[in-house]
Amino acid sequence: xxxxxxxxxERPWALSFFGAVLVWLASIAFTGGxxxxxxxxxxxxxxxxxxxxxxxxxxxxxxxxGNVDLSLPANIGLSSAVAMKVMNNDDSLVAVxxxxxxxxxxxxxxxxxxxxxALRIPPIIATLSASFIIQSIAISYGRxxxxxxxxxxxxxxxxxxxxxxxxxxxxxLFTIAAAILLQRTLFGRGVLATGQNMNAAHLxxxxxxxxxxxxxxxxxxxxxxxxALLAAYFRGASNDxxxxxxxxxxxxxxxxxxxVAGGKANLPGIWGASLFLVLLLTMLNTxxxxxxxxxxxxxxxxxxxxxxxxGRPSGR
Amino acid sequence: xxxxxxxxxxxxxxxVMKFVSKALIVxxxxxSLLAGxxxxxxxxxxxxxxxxxxxxxxRQAMLKSFESVGKKAVADKVVAxxxxxxxxxxxxxxxxxxxxxxILQRYNAIVLNASSPSALNGAVRQACSAGIIVVxxxxxxxxxxxxxxxxxxxxxxxxxxxxLARLQPKGGNLLEIRGLAGTSTDAKIHGGITEGLKNxxxxxxxxxxxxxxxxxxAQKNISAVLPSLPxxxxxxxxxxxxxxxxxxxxAARKPRPTIMLGNRQDELAWWQQQKQDGYRTWxxxxxxxxxxxxxxxxxxxxxxxxxxxxxxxxxxxxxxENFEAELKAIPKGGVASKDYTQAGxxxxxxxK
Numbered sequence: 001x002x003x004x005x006x007x008x009x010e011r012p013w014a015l016s017f018f019g020a021v022l023v024w025l026a027s028i029a030f031t032g033g034x035x036x037x038x039x040x041x042x043x044x045x046x047x048x049x050x051x052x053x054x055x056x057x058x059x060x061x062x063x064x065x066g067n068v069d070l071s072l073p074a075n076i077g078l079s080s081a082v083a084m085k086v087m088n089n090d091d092s093l094v095a096v097x098x099x100x101x102x103x104x105x106x107x108x109x110x111x112x113x114x115x116x117x118a119l120r121i122p123p124i125i126a127t128l129s130a131s132f133i134i135q136s137i138a139i140s141y142g143r144x145x146x147x148x149x150x151x152x153x154x155x156x157x158x159x160x161x162x163x164x165x166x167x168x169x170x171x172x173l174f175t176i177a178a179a180i181l182l183q184r185t186l187f188g189r190g191v192l193a194t195g196q197n198m199n200a201a202h203l204x205x206x207x208x209x210x211x212x213x214x215x216x217x218x219x220x221x222x223x224x225x226x227x228a229l230l231a232a233y234f235r236g237a238s239n240d241x242x243x244x245x246x247x248x249x250x251x252x253x254x255x256x257x258x259x260v261a262g263g264k265a266n267l268p269g270i271w272g273a274s275l276f277l278v279l280l281l282t283m284l285n286t287x288x289x290x291x292x293x294x295x296x297x298x299x300x301x302x303x304x305x306x307x308x309x310x311g312r313p314s315g316r
Numbered sequence: 317x318x319x320x321x322x323x324x325x326x327x328x329x330x331x332v333m334k335f336v337s338k339a340l341i342v343x344x345x346x347x348s349l350l351a352g353x354x355x356x357x358x359x360x361x362x363x364x365x366x367x368x369x370x371x372x373x374x375r376q377a378m379l380k381s382f383e384s385v386g387k388k389a390v391a392d393k394v395v396a397x398x399x400x401x402x403x404x405x406x407x408x409x410x411x412x413x414x415x416x417x418x419i420l421q422r423y424n425a426i427v428l429n430a431s432s433p434s435a436l437n438g439a440v441r442q443a444c445s446a447g448i449i450v451v452x453x454x455x456x457x458x459x460x461x462x463x464x465x466x467x468x469x470x471x472x473x474x475x476x477x478x479x480l481a482r483l484q485p486k487g488g489n490l491l492e493i494r495g496l497a498g499t500s501t502d503a504k505i506h507g508g509i510t511e512g513l514k515n516x517x518x519x520x521x522x523x524x525x526x527x528x529x530x531x532x533x534a535q536k537n538i539s540a541v542l543p544s545l546p547x548x549x550x551x552x553x554x555x556x557x558x559x560x561x562x563x564x565x566x567a568a569r570k571p572r573p574t575i576m577l578g579n580r581q582d583e584l585a586w587w588q589q590q591k592q593d594g595y596r597t598w599x600x601x602x603x604x605x606x607x608x609x610x611x612x613x614x615x616x617x618x619x620x621x622x623x624x625x626x627x628x629x630x631x632x633x634x635x636x637e638n639f640e641a642e643l644k645a646i647p648k649g650g651v652a653s654k655d656y657t658q659a660g661x662x663x664x665x666x667x668k
Contacts, residue, residue, distance in 0.1 A: 282540040
């Protein structure tokens with residue numbers, strides 16, 4: 001028993017994968033083994049989008065107490081519309097559209113940072129009020145219309161390779177790159193140092209403000225890209241496209257072993273936690289739980305898991 | 317001419333002298349001014365729309381319908397001023413504050429798509445006591461002093477099952493997509509579907525998922541359950557979720573069932589695509605033009621006409637035969653809508 005506990009405390013991400021497997025087994029036990037593989041495929045596809053914003057949010061949260069980006073849902077909504085409008089239903093413009101979405105997200109990230117830094121507003125308030133502005137821009141820009149992606153791009157977002165979604169495969173590569181960025185580069189170490197103690201990091205010569213700028217900008221950029229990919233996968237941009245990613249982006253980071261207090265991040269855990277959240281929804285849907293029960297249960301389970309995850313001793 | 321006679325006949329109180337004299341003048345001045353005189357009682361009235369969310373195609377079409385019908389009414393001198401106010405965040409306090417502002421700005425009538433059936437009652441009562449007519453539509457308020465305009469959702473649910481029985485006479489397993497949990501709209505459509513199913517025991521709802529009238533939500537939740545479901549012959553829905561359902565079945569590489577659609581442009585365009593291999597279905601939803609109907613209700617009340625406090629208007633449906641003509645008229649990514657004329661609105665108001 002202690003060995004199991006040790007395994008989880010040394011590898012905080014293992015717990016989230018363990019949870020994901022548990023809810024998956026519960027769902028296939030309910031269906032009598034039917035559709036287990038398909039369940040995983042569709043969970044992988046949906047988890048991909050949580051991972052992309054979860055990684056951005058993880059870097060921001062790691063910057064230290066109070067750092068969080070609450071503008072992601074609005075960012076996703078606006079960027080999805082920007083991407084689809086630029087692509088204009090033309091497959092040759094996909095790259096331009098992706099760039100535009102990334103650009104719009106990047107600009108939102110920079111604006112968030114400026115609000116926090118120049119006006120000295122706490123990140124929670126700054127990014128939340130930014131999201132009201134972004135939402136209004138999105139409404140007047142998109143006029144609430146569902147704008148469709150070009151067919152080739154939509155097919156790509158839905159494509160599968162050996163039963164695995166292509167987007168998920170790409171995102172696994174991206175997560176590995178992000179892990180290297182976090183653990184093996186000056187920037188990543190700087191993020192961790194800033195999160196552990198901003199003053200100490202500053203005195204030790206870490207360019208704290210530059211690191212915060214880049215982190216918020218990166219989170220915004222990932223939100224923007226996610227918006228474009230979501231619009232392709234769901235075949236349509238809309239203002240509400242990102243609404244679930246407010247809680248989800250924070251939850252996957254925290255469940256995955258990233259410390260809310262900052263200074264400690266975990267990348268594999270983001271995948272585990274995203275799969276866990278998506279499979280949890282699958283399980284509750286499979287059980288045929290009513291919407292009320294589903295919301296109460298998923299809320300309670302997230303709170304429960306975060307309590308357990310937060311209560312374990314820090315690895316090193 | 318009819319409207320004029322009607323208004324003269326009905327106003328037997330203090331206003332009658334004014335009307336009779338106006339009617340005399342009008343008959344002297346000729347037919348071209350008839351319309352203006354018929355609405356003499358409301359030419360100096362101001363009507364405002366209070367709305368709490370603008371972020372989807374249905375709400376945008378709803379705002380547009382109110383605005384265009386209102387603008388025309390101002391140009392025709394039916395009313396003095398028509399303004400559209402909308403908040404962005406669906407929050408109750410913001411809309412309550414907005415209604416209080418509208419009271420201070422002395423609008424004669426407030427047409428309301430409410431963020432909550434009960435939480436705005438305080439603000440609505442304030443408006444009523446200030447002598448302002450409040451007409452709620454779509455998402456209505458329960459405050460008794462306000463008028464309530466709803467769509468016959470129950471009939472829409474029942475008709476869906478009847479249409480499905482026609483298209484899939486052999487019956488089979490159904491998937492039901494529900495709307496926003498806790499709303500009266502969701503309860504009524506679901507109730508209609510349940511009632512309808514009693515007449516067609518060959519159908520069985522094997523799973524129901526929440527779609528929130530939103531393509532993305534519907535697709536996500538259907539994708540989650542599809543692997544665990546037996547073959548599905550039909551999908552009963554609430555509008556705005558049909559395209560998402562189609563995508564979910566395609567993404568899971570499952571055969572395409574008969575999906576009841578909800579008048580969105582993407583749904584009808586998808587239908588047109590599928591039609592090439594003989595696909596048949598049915599589409600129905602609430603028309604965003606209900607806002608223009610609410611506008612005419614407010615105008616009629618201000619005009620002193622007797623208007624019942626609860627009005628039910630028909631839903632808007634399209635069949636295999638007529639959906640393509642409509643599709644051409646809907647903006648890309650938008651939703652089918654029908655603006656009401658004054659005559660059309662009066663016909664529904666006075667129908668017993």
